[in-house]
Amino acid sequence: MEEQVITMPVVALRGLTILPGMVQHFDVSRPRSVAAVEKAMMGDQKLFLVSQRHPELQDPELKDLYQVGTVAVVKQLVKLPGKMVRVLTEGLERGELLGFDSEDPFFMGEISPMAPEQEDVEPMAKEAMVRILRDKLEEYGKVNLRAAKEILPSLLLIGDLAELLDQIAIQLPWDYTMRQTVLECTALSARYETVLQTLMTEMEVYRIKKEFQDKVKADIDQNQKDYILREQMKVIRQELGEDNSLSDADDYQKKAEGLKADKEVKEKLLKEIGRFRTMPAGSQEANVLRTYIETLLELPWKKASKDNDDIRHAEKVLNEDHYGLEKVKERILEYLAVRSLTKKGTSPIICLVGPPGTGKTSIARSVAKALNKKYVRISLGGVRDEAEIRGHRKTYVGAMPGRLADGLRQAGVSNPLMLLDEIDKVSSDYKGDTSSALLEVLDGEQNVRFRDHYVEVPLDLSQVLFIATANTTQTIPGPLLDRVELIEVNSYTENEKFHIAKDYLVDKQRERNGLSEGQITFSDKSLEKIIHNYTREAGVRSLERRIGDVCRKAARKYLENKKAGCIRITDGNLEKYLGKERITFEDVNEEDEVGIVRGLAWTSAGGDTLQIEVNVMPGKGSLLMTGQLGDVMKESAQTALTYVRSVCPEYGLADDYFEKHDLHIHIPEGAVPKDGPSAGITMATAMLSAVTEKKVLAKVAMTGEITLRGRVLPIGGLKEKILAARMAHIKKVLVPEKNRPDIGELSKEITKGLEIVYVKNMEAVVKEAFA
Structure with missing residues (x-):
């Protein structure tokens, strides 16, 4: 055709x-x-x-x-x-x-x-198609109520399949592309499949749309219901005279909406405020919720202060507030410079380690002042409950946030300087390991989301500048020590103490005791005498107390005598204010003696000298040790004895000498416990002197550990030990060869007048020590 x-x-x-x-x-x-x-x-x-x-x-x-x-x-x-x-x-x-x-x-x-394609579709099949279409139209009417009312009645009356297909596409509100697809189908079966598929797709779209509409309507209805109930509750509370809690809830709601915080924090707050609204006024749970909500509102979630990044200003402040401590200041300024450039708080946490009274806490305060940061001090001495760090769960009676969260609340900003004082004195008990809780705090990778048990919402501690202090690293757990960068704050020399007293402490105590510069003055000699004869310490805390004692007595004298003149404190009249001299340093021996050697020791109060005495007596070869020696010193004594026995043939002693003689080692001040690894060569020298009856030079002091073969090993605390030698008027000090770099770092003020001899083995020690 x-x-x-x-x-x-x-x-x-x-x-x-x-x-x-x-x-x-x-x-x-x-x-x-x-x-x-x-x-x-x-x-x-x-x-x-x-x-x-x-x-x-x-x-x-x-x-x-x-x-x-x-x-x-x-x-x-x-x-x-x-x-x-x-x-x-x-x-x-x-x-x-x-x-x-x-x-x-x-x-x-x-x-x-385009004439319709001729298909051989049986009448039964056409009837089945018509019925299927009618069923689907009825399902469609359940999701599209408007179509069910206005369109479907006429469609359901059509019995011819071709007419029904065309009328469905014509009367239902389909897109023009769907109708175009139907238009292009000339075959009846193809048109049936297209219309049926399109009808089912539209049903699913309407079903999803209806679900969304129902959900939105339910939310709107619930909000309307909540508003009505809340207004009714407000009227009821006003009638009962209990509308205070409701006004508090409104106040909390207003503050929460204006709070600068993450979405997670706000959602938590609003949820708790919603619970608080429904609580009966005065109930225990309402009071718990009130405290919790107020705590969350007071925390500085995204409120930060602007730091002062001027390194020169920081250096000026540190120099004004502290005398000496050059290496400490230099390291802190480097730390601040890197922090200023990176704009991050993930650098290592500084830990200032040193004896008491050396200014560790005041250094941290000066850093806060230099950076224009809020200063928060958290004392960890004696803290043994993990909840002190992580907080208590708010379900407990008397629950409260941990010290860190509380410190942030006190500071009012999210980036304060937080001083963790005395981290070497935290302890553990059955309530948890406090030092383990600190691991998360001091780890820059973890403290971004520090979880306080009370707050329940993660706190960001990454912007906090942490500075820790400790007297010694011996009691700090290894994992905690690994997370901090140690800066040693060493003992002060007498000259440094003098300048600190003259430039800082005298003015501070004058002001504290209500005196002016015209009412009391200290001569340089009087300050030197207070330092030398009235205090023995590594820092200046006792020195400040002694100056305070003088100022108090002077204040009383000034008021009693109504004296208008100035009270002058000199080395001559100092005894009237402080009494007899309290500290006497054991001076160097006047004569060289057998079996007596001067050793050097480090203590928490600075350095000291130890006079080690050895006597030989007839016996059965035993070694007696007195003077409260610790395990380390006992082992050093045994090692020293073994070395001495191995070299005695060189000094002409009989082979059975030690089988017929006993050795007694004693370190004076027997009531004071002593321990440490630095007295090995001192004990070996004293033993060798006693058994060979050779005198040891009185003006020689030594420090170092010994091995079985007579090698001298390095030790620590050299600055304090050298200072102790100076105080005892020692002329020559023997130190291990491997400690030569440590001596090089000491100032000339400390080593001035001392002959420092570096020794590798006991032969060198004997050569320098024996008369």
């Missing part, structure tokens, strides 16, 4: 598809489309209506149009203002657009009518 081709005007539709049997009106505004409609009205009133693939195109070409369209007849034409025409059309049959015969002034298309 030869293909029939009809030439007729073509109108391109935007966002609209006309199906056969569909009556539809639409507005035409493009000049080319208006001309095509007018051409049709002058003829048989037939048009070919075809949809654009892209509705936004103003001047479409053939490729921009769908190939299949509808031959329609114009039923009515109404001209509107603005050269616009409203057209009422009825679709007649499907047609295929083969091409354009002409394009100006309107499209004249070559159209090939």
Whole structure:
């Protein structure tokens, strides 16, 4: 059969598809489309209506149009203002657009009518298809109530399958692309599958849409219900005179909404405030919630102070507040410089280690002052409950946040300087390991989300500048020590103590005791005498107390005598204020003696000298040790004895000498416990002197550990030991060769007047020590 081709005007539709049997009106505004409609009205009133693939195109070409369209007849034409025409059309049959015969002034298309494909579909199959479509239409009506009421009754009455398919596509509010798909299906089975699939898709879309609408409506209804109930509760509370808690809840709500914090924090706060609203006034749980909400509101979640990054200013402040401590200041300034450049708080946490009274806490306070940071001091001495660090769970009676969270609340900002004082004195018990809780705090990788048991919301501690202090590293657990960077704050020399007293302590005690510079003065000699004869310490705490004692007595004397003149404190009248001299240093022996050697020791109060005495007596070869020696010193004594026995043949002693003689080692001040690894060569020298009856030089002191073969091992605490040697007027000090770099770091003020001899083995020690 030869293909029939009809030439007729073509109108391109935007966002609209006309199906056969569909009556539809639409507005035409493009000049080319208006001309095509007018051409049709002058003829048989037939048009070919075809949809654009892209509705936004103003001047479409053939490729921009769908190939299949509808031959329609114009039923009515109404001209509107603005050269616009409203057209009422009825679709007649499907047609295929083969091409354009002409394009100006309107499209004249070559159209090939598309007859329905002939299919052998049995009547039973058609009936089944009709029933399936009716079932789906009824399901569709359950999700689209408007369609169920206005459209579905007429559709359900249609019994012909072809008509039902076309009417479903015509009457249901489908998109033009869906109708175009149906239009292009000439076969009845293909059209059935397309309509059924489209109908099921639309059902699912409407079902999801309905779920969303129902959910939104439920939320709105719940909010409305909550508002009404809240207003009713407000009236009831006012009638009962219990409206205070409600006003508190409103106040908390307002503060929470204006709080600068993460979403997680705000959600937690608002949830707890909602619970607080429903609590009876005065109940125990309401009071717990009130305290918890106020704590969260007071914490500085995202409130930070601006740091002063001027390193020169920091250096000036440190120099004004502290005398000496050059290496400590230098390391702190380096630390601050790196922190200023990186803008991060993940650098190692500083730990200042040194004897009491050396200014560790005041250094931290000066750093806070230099950086313009808030200063918070947390004392960890004696803390043994992990809850002190992590806080108590708020369900417990008397629960409270941990010291860190409380410190942040006191500071009021999220980036204060937090001093962890005396971390070497934390302890553990059955309530938990305190030092383990500190591991998370002092780890820059973990403290970004530090969880306090009371607060329950993670706290960001990464912006906090932590500085820890300790007297010794011996009692700090290894994992905790690994997270800090140690800076040693060593003992002060007498000269440093003098300058500290003159420049800082005297003025401080004057002011504290209500005196002025015109009422009391201290001579340089008096300060030196207080340092030398009234205090024995590594720091300056006792020195400050002695100056305070003098100022108090002077204040009393000033008021009693009504004296207008100035009270002058000199080395001559100092005894009237402080009494007899309290400290006497054991001076160097006047004569060289056998079996007596001066050793050097480190103590928590600085350095000291130890006079080790050895006596030999007839016996059975035993070694007696007195003077409260610790395990380390006992082992050093045994090692020293073994070495001495191994070298005795070189000094002409009989082979059975030690089988017939006992050795007694004694270190004076027997009531004071002593222990440490630095007395090995001292005991070996004393033993060798006693058994060989050779004298040891009185003006020699030594420190170092010994091995079985007589090698000298390095030790620590050299600064304090050298200072002790100076105080005892020692002339020559023997130190291990491997400690040569440590001596090089000491100032000339400390080593001035001392002969430092470096020794590798006992032969060198004997050579320098024996007379």
